[in-house]
Amino acid sequence: MEFIDPEIEKYASENSTVEDPFLKDVAKITREKLDAPSMMVGHLEGMFLEMLVFALSPNRVLEIGTFSGYSSISMAKALKPGAVIDTLDFDEKHIHYAKKHIKEAGLEHVIFIHEGDARTTIQNLTGPYDFIFIDADKSSYEHYLNHSLKLLSQNGIIAVDNTLWSKRVLDPNDNTEDTVALRKFNQKVAENPNLRAVITTVRDGVTLIRKVN
């Protein structure tokens, strides 16, 4: 799936720090073994997340939507010693590959997978988290955001993936569940006076959110 002009994406990728060889391998295996590999953030967005983690210097990171581990491992690259990532997923095959990749990366003591429906798991977590990356089922984004705001530390940031949804948010004839949910989510976030939010046009749209009240 193409999210932005492929020529520009190629140029940006070629003129960024080269993709980590281990992550390149994770991406290759994900493309070979799993359906819908475009769900993976990939080189540029993975490095974007790594940069955010470096800048925020979080003690605890929460990720909703592990898939094969690419984004978790990208974020772990910039974590300070002792910091951890909790990541949530419910798909057995995705969890199998994520565990394999996390183990091979030597990050078992850093990245902890919580298996089960994230809509429930998130209700049983205890904060604070300094960085939260929401990247699971789009129709639950509002639920994830509401709980994430309770778990977020005072100076924390929430990043939400796919908020431009391959431009489908602009198509008035697209009334599929995920598109409608994302349109509603984006509007609610922008209008919430307790939040500051920006949709960055990185890949498929990454909204950055912080609390102001």
Ligand SMILES: C[S@@+](CC[C@H](N)C(=O)[O-])C[C@H]1O[C@@H](n2cnc3c(N)ncnc32)[C@H](O)[C@@H]1O
């Ligand atoms: C877009 S992928 C995550 C991609 C990952 N962040 C990456 O870049 O490598 C979404 C993941 O969320 C998981 N997921 C979807 N709905 C879920 C739910 N209700 N509970 C737990 N996991 C869910 C899927 O199994 C899938 O692995």
